[in-house]
Structure formats: C-alpha cells, structure tokens
Amino acid sequence: MxxxxxxxxxxxxxxxxxxxxxxxxxxxxxxxxxxxxxxxxxxxxxxxxQQPVAVETVLRPHSDFPGELSTRPVTATGEFGTDQVVVANRRLDGRTGFWVVAPLRVASTGATLPVLRGFVTSPSDLPPVPSGSVTVTGGLAPPESPYAGQAPPEGQLGSVDTSVLVGRWPGDLYNAFVFQQEESPAAPPTTLGSMERVPTPSGxxxxxxxxxxxxxxxxxxxxxxxxxxxxxxxDEKRDDDEAAAEVLEASGDNGARE
Structure with a gap:
C-alpha cells in the first residue's frame, strides 16, 4: 500500500x-x-x-460582565462625581471626537458606575455633571480592552478600561459602563452645550x-x-496485485508446458 x-x-x-x-x-x-x-x-x-431594570439587580460591583447583558437597558440612581474623563479617537456620524465618561456613585450600593454621557468634538467642551441625585437610563456594555496604541495626551484615555478607572475613582467599581440615553431630572439643554448622546451599539x-x-x-x-x-x-493497489498475480500465473503455466 x-x-x-x-x-x-x-x-x-x-x-x-x-x-x-x-x-x-x-x-x-x-x-x-x-x-x-x-x-x-x-x-x-x-x-x-427589554424594559430597563435597576443596574444593581443584574450586576454586582467587581463581578465579571455576563455577555448576555450587552446592550441591556438599565437605570441607575445616584450622584455624579466631578472627575470626568475623555476617551480619545471616537467616531460619531462621521466625525472624530471624544467620549465623555463620568463616575456615578449608585445610591443603593455605594459603588461607582462609569457612565458615557456623550460625545464632544473637543476635550475643552465638557459640560458639567448634574448636581444632586439623578437617574440615568441607558444600555450596558462590557469594559473595553486596555489601549494598545500610542498613548493619548495627558488627561485623556484610549479606552473605557475599568482596570485604569479603578485606580482613578476610589471605592468599589462596576465592571461595566452605560451608554446614557436619558436622565431624570433632565438637564437643561444649555448645560449640555455641544455634547451629543452616543447610541448604544447594536452589536x-x-x-x-x-x-x-x-x-x-x-x-x-x-x-x-x-x-x-x-x-x-x-483500488490501484488491488489492480497492481491482480496484474502481478496474473503475470505469476502465466509464468507458472509457461513453465509447466516447458
């Protein structure tokens, strides 16, 4: 063979x-x-x-992000911290700009939830965070991978990486962030400036x-x-064996006749 x-x-x-x-x-x-x-x-x-549910009912601080929660609408009630960050090199409607991410301390757990408030074209256009208690509604998303490109300028981030944010915002941190779509009470349009909401990715x-x-x-x-x-x-091996057998048989017959 x-x-x-x-x-x-x-x-x-x-x-x-x-x-x-x-x-x-x-x-x-x-x-x-x-x-x-x-x-x-x-x-x-x-x-x-699905209808929005309170974030603390589906996710715990520091726990792994379940994949089935991606884009899940949630609500979170608490107070914003003033230490907003901007994430560079983001796109919206064909424009390049920055995501505005702010820490929301959730009242029921005391943990911080990163909230993507919106998109701006310049890091100097950050609107102030709302004061007092506020309820935000939006889609959940898992944290982004660590940024591997060229380091962005000082004061900016390359991705929504909770391993970086946990060192910046003290206390417990949710291993997720929210694409904010609404807030209550609603902020006056004049306080939002040129910031635009970022739609929750469809996946x-x-x-x-x-x-x-x-x-x-x-x-x-x-x-x-x-x-x-x-x-x-x-099949070729079988044909070769049969041909060899016929040759051997023929040679045997010839020898017998001689």
Missing part, C-alpha cells in the same frame, strides 16, 4: 487533496463564524428590547444552526476528499 501511495501520480493527487481539505476547512470555519455572529446579534436584539454578533450545518458540510467534504484519495490508492 505504501509503495502505491508514494508513486509520483498519487503523491500529486495527495497534494491536490490536501489543498482541497485546507480550503474546505477554512470555508467551514467561516460558516461557523457566521452562525455565531447571527446568534449573538439575535441575543443582543432581545436584550435591547455585531448568537448561533444559527443552518450556518453551523453548512460548516459541518464543508468539513465532511474535506474528509470525503481524503477518502477519495485513499480509495484511488487502494
């Missing part, structure tokens, strides 16, 4: 089969990624459609079984390509 498999023709067929397998495996991985993206998108849509990615089935089909095709190569080698 090995001698037949290592014939130049069969080695060339094996190389073709390996290329086909690689292509089919990659196509299967792509379809599986589509399946996961579609499923997560549906999960996020379901989360966004780009749950699980579609149809696409998953397509992925398994591609992987089955990959296995079939290897199987077909093995069949070709096996």
């Amino acid at each position: 090995l001698r037949t498999a290592t014939k130049p023709r069969n080695l060339a067929l094996l190389a073709v089969a390996v290329l086909v397998v690689i292509a089919f495996v990659q196509l299967g991985r792509w379809q599986l990624g589509v399946a996961e993206d579609e499923a997560l998108r549906e999960s996020l849509e379901r989360a966004r459609s 780009e990615t749950g699980f579609k079984w149809r696409n998953a089935a397509y992925a398994f089909q591609w992987w089955a095709f990959a296995l079939f390509a290897l199987y077909m190569w093995w069949r070709i080698v096996r």
